[in-house]
Amino acid sequence: MLATIVFAVLIFGAVGYVIWSRYLKKDRKPVCDGCHDAGCPLVDVKEHKETQA
Amino acid sequence: MTNMEFALAGNPNSGKTTAFNALTGASQYVGNWPGVTVEKKGGYLKKDKSIVLQDLPGIYSLAPYTPEEIVARDYLIDAHPNAILDIVDATNVERNLYLSVQLMETGIPIVVAMNMMDVVARQNKQFNLDKMAYALGAPVVGICALKGQGLKEAVAKTVQAANAEEDTDRYPRYDARFEAAISEIEDIICPLVPRDRKRWFAIKLFERDIKVSEQVNLTADQRQDVEDIIATAEKIFNDDSESIVINERYALVTRIVNLAVVKKNDFSLSASDKIDRVVTNRFLALPIFAIVMWLVYYLSIQTVGTLGTDWVNDVLFGQLIPNTITPLLASWHVAAWMQGLLLNGVIGGLGSVIGFLPQLIVLFICLGILEDCGYMARIAFVMDRLFRKFGLSGKSFIPMLVATGCGVPGIMASRTIENEKDRHMTIMITTFMPCSAKLTIIALVAGAFFPTSSWVAPSAYFVGIGAIVGSGIFLKKTKLFAGDPAPFIMELPTYHIPQFMNVSRQVLERSKSFIKKAGTIIFASCVLVWVLSNFNFTFQMVSEQNSMLAIMGSFIAPIFVPLGWGNWRATVAAITGLVAKENVVGTFGVLFSRSQNLAENGRQIWPLLRQAFTPAAGYSFLIFNLLCAPCFAAIGAMRREFGTAKWTMTAVGYQCSLAYVISFIIYQLAHWSLEGGGFTVATGVALAVLAVVIYGLVYKPKRVSAPESLSTAQL
Numbered sequence: 001m002l003a004t005i006v007f008a009v010l011i012f013g014a015v016g017y018v019i020w021s022r023y024l025k026k027d028r029k030p031v032c033d034g035c036h037d038a039g040c041p042l043v044d045v046k047e048h049k050e051t052q053a
Numbered sequence: 054m055t056n057m058e059f060a061l062a063g064n065p066n067s068g069k070t071t072a073f074n075a076l077t078g079a080s081q082y083v084g085n086w087p088g089v090t091v092e093k094k095g096g097y098l099k100k101d102k103s104i105v106l107q108d109l110p111g112i113y114s115l116a117p118y119t120p121e122e123i124v125a126r127d128y129l130i131d132a133h134p135n136a137i138l139d140i141v142d143a144t145n146v147e148r149n150l151y152l153s154v155q156l157m158e159t160g161i162p163i164v165v166a167m168n169m170m171d172v173v174a175r176q177n178k179q180f181n182l183d184k185m186a187y188a189l190g191a192p193v194v195g196i197c198a199l200k201g202q203g204l205k206e207a208v209a210k211t212v213q214a215a216n217a218e219e220d221t222d223r224y225p226r227y228d229a230r231f232e233a234a235i236s237e238i239e240d241i242i243c244p245l246v247p248r249d250r251k252r253w254f255a256i257k258l259f260e261r262d263i264k265v266s267e268q269v270n271l272t273a274d275q276r277q278d279v280e281d282i283i284a285t286a287e288k289i290f291n292d293d294s295e296s297i298v299i300n301e302r303y304a305l306v307t308r309i310v311n312l313a314v315v316k317k318n319d320f321s322l323s324a325s326d327k328i329d330r331v332v333t334n335r336f337l338a339l340p341i342f343a344i345v346m347w348l349v350y351y352l353s354i355q356t357v358g359t360l361g362t363d364w365v366n367d368v369l370f371g372q373l374i375p376n377t378i379t380p381l382l383a384s385w386h387v388a389a390w391m392q393g394l395l396l397n398g399v400i401g402g403l404g405s406v407i408g409f410l411p412q413l414i415v416l417f418i419c420l421g422i423l424e425d426c427g428y429m430a431r432i433a434f435v436m437d438r439l440f441r442k443f444g445l446s447g448k449s450f451i452p453m454l455v456a457t458g459c460g461v462p463g464i465m466a467s468r469t470i471e472n473e474k475d476r477h478m479t480i481m482i483t484t485f486m487p488c489s490a491k492l493t494i495i496a497l498v499a500g501a502f503f504p505t506s507s508w509v510a511p512s513a514y515f516v517g518i519g520a521i522v523g524s525g526i527f528l529k530k531t532k533l534f535a536g537d538p539a540p541f542i543m544e545l546p547t548y549h550i551p552q553f554m555n556v557s558r559q560v561l562e563r564s565k566s567f568i569k570k571a572g573t574i575i576f577a578s579c580v581l582v583w584v585l586s587n588f589n590f591t592f593q594m595v596s597e598q599n600s601m602l603a604i605m606g607s608f609i610a611p612i613f614v615p616l617g618w619g620n621w622r623a624t625v626a627a628i629t630g631l632v633a634k635e636n637v638v639g640t641f642g643v644l645f646s647r648s649q650n651l652a653e654n655g656r657q658i659w660p661l662l663r664q665a666f667t668p669a670a671g672y673s674f675l676i677f678n679l680l681c682a683p684c685f686a687a688i689g690a691m692r693r694e695f696g697t698a699k700w701t702m703t704a705v706g707y708q709c710s711l712a713y714v715i716s717f718i719i720y721q722l723a724h725w726s727l728e729g730g731g732f733t734v735a736t737g738v739a740l741a742v743l744a745v746v747i748y749g750l751v752y753k754p755k756r757v758s759a760p761e762s763l764s765t766a767q768l
Contacts, residue, residue, distance in 0.1 A: 004386075004388040011580060014577070015581065
């Protein structure tokens with residue numbers, strides 16, 4: 001029972017975190033990680049704006 | 054604490070981003086074709102964190118004609134960095150120095166870094182860098198950005214140049230009569246512009262640069278004085294002002310080149326030229342491209358990549374992980390539903406996606422090698438010939454090349470297309486190219502339905518290109534996109550042996566992002582799919598057929614019956630693909646794992662897929678998912694680039710409609726002719742639709758473009 005609860009908290013917590021950080025959070029990362037890591041211009045524009053602000 | 058800011062400037066594909074990565078330790082995407090850097094990108098120097106390096110887009114001049122030139126020029130003039138590190142492609146020194154001279158006109162201290170000196174040596178050319186520095190009036194350093202050679206010295210010289218006292222020698226000097234005119238304009242504008250930039254403003258006013266004319270607040274009298282000076286100069290030189298400036302710059306560049314370049318052998322064809330005579334040959338180019346892409350997909354999907362995928366599927370996710378986890382879960386008395394979620398939802402779903410990683414790695418290696426050696430740049434050149442016939446510019450193919458990795462940067466790369474109609478059309482059709490996420494669907498369908506056919510996987514690539522060309526032909530006939538294609542000038546990089554670091558960095562970054570995506574978005578999607586396929590609307594655990602997902606999927610599934618895969622599982626898989634295309638495979642992994650109680654993936658679900666669909670339906674499913682709306686991230690990028698929701702909806706609507714029509718025709722005709730299916734009403738409709746599509750491609754409409762948009766050739 002305890003193991004089930006622990007797994008449930010871990011899995012659904014992780015799912016909740018992914019949804020929140022990728023789709024709901026205000027300053028969320030772009031959904032495509034690859035673009036972020038590989039220097040997608042979208043990221044740079046965003047960072048540039050942040051630097052200017 | 055930032056003390057200094059340097060700009061990294063140069064022609065497209067001269068090696069700026071390679072130098073930027075080497076100097077800052079960043080891993081910006083380096084493409085062996087022009088137009089990779091759309092915006093400027095900043096980074097701290099690895100060796101000295103007090104210095105910021107700005108990687109500017111590749112440009113040929115500081116005229117405000119292209120978006121890249123505007124970004125670079127605005128930055129240089131408005132932000133006025135402490136110095137410019139000008140990366141010059143030494144294999145094309147004349148044209149590159151034309152930009153160097155313009156950069157010097159800004160008055161910003163400049164250091165010229167002659168890149169690709171190793172290639173120059175192989176071309177039997179030599180440079181006297183000291184003479185070049187003397188003639189140019191700026192320090193010149195020989196570098197090889199790929200190998201990281203000479204960069205340290207280049208940075209040291211740039212720091213030195215930035216700290217040096219301002220002196221008038223840093224400006225290029227032209228003909229005395231032209232200098233006199235510039236000097237007179239400088240006197241007029243002196244109080245109106247920053248002192249250290251007055252020469253640049255004076256030259257731009259002489260060129261009659263509209264943007265600068267608007268920027269400098271001249272009175273009517275001053276404006277008339279400037280115009281008188283220009284008119285006098287035009288009379289003396291017997292030429293228009295813009296041509297006078299261009300001629301003066303080229304005269305200076307010629308003097309520098311004559312002084313500093315020693316050409317040992319001018320007239321022999323280089324190895325690169327000899328390869329190009331075959332590879333870009335009018336008749337051989339496309340067949341060679343087809344063979345190369347077939348080989349790439351054959352290696353990654355059919356042979357080498359499959360070895361790794363088999364191990365991941367059969368051993369790692371087939372035995373090791375389930376055999377370890379199942380007894381552990383039982384010993385911990387984990388509830389049955391949680392065991393189902395872990396084995397079928399998480400391991401089954403994620404395993405089915407991660408199983409394709411070895412195939413993806415081989416594909417990334419192949420594409421990386423083709424890019425880095427310079428072959429893919431030739432494809433844009435070859436495609437320009439093909440595209441131009443159908444009213445598209447070869448410039449549109451650059452975003453499509455970028456989109457083979459991910460659709461988002463591909464869509465962003467369309468910014469470099471000046472013509473708005475062409476840009477909109479490119480955004481709309483770029484995602485037809487199969488990105489790395491779609492490769493999992495290609496591998497799944499090819500493996501499940503056509504395990505012995507080597508044509509299926511590469512055919513997906515060519516269907517993508519076919520959809521682009523077909524859309525180009527059709528859309529150019531509509532009022533929305535009618536017009537002549539923009540001219541496309543592209544410099545072909547010299548062939549070279551692919552650099553291990555470049556290729557491995559690309560493979561590593563793409564693989565890392567694939568795993569990261571699997572561990573986040575795909576993981577969350579698999580869990581949600583599992584929950585929806587196991588519970589009903591009152592959150593009671595039920596059989597799969599009575600689950601929320603089955604009910605929702607069954608409601609939409611009839612739409613896809615004419616395409617041959619109108620069952621709820623395939624429908625749900627196609628819809629979850631909107632979140633991320635890998636989800637198509639992950640969803641099948643979860644649903645089939647559960648139905649057969651398999652804690653496995655990949656190859657184990659192939660027989661189940663074969664039971665559910667015929668090969669024609671499987672191929673139709675593949676084509677629909679390749680051509681329909683891309684993932685949300687790409688749709689978001691489209692929205693940003695279009696700037697309006699209306700255009701985005703039009704693009705998504707067009708993509709989905711085209712995907713539906715093509716899949717419908719493929720399934721109906723293949724099922725009837727190859728699988729012994731009867732000739733039904735749907736087959737007749739498919740033939741009629743095919744006839745309409747062909748008519749749409751071949752008919753010649755009355756000229757729809759407005760007279761003002763016609764080229765001078767037509768007028």
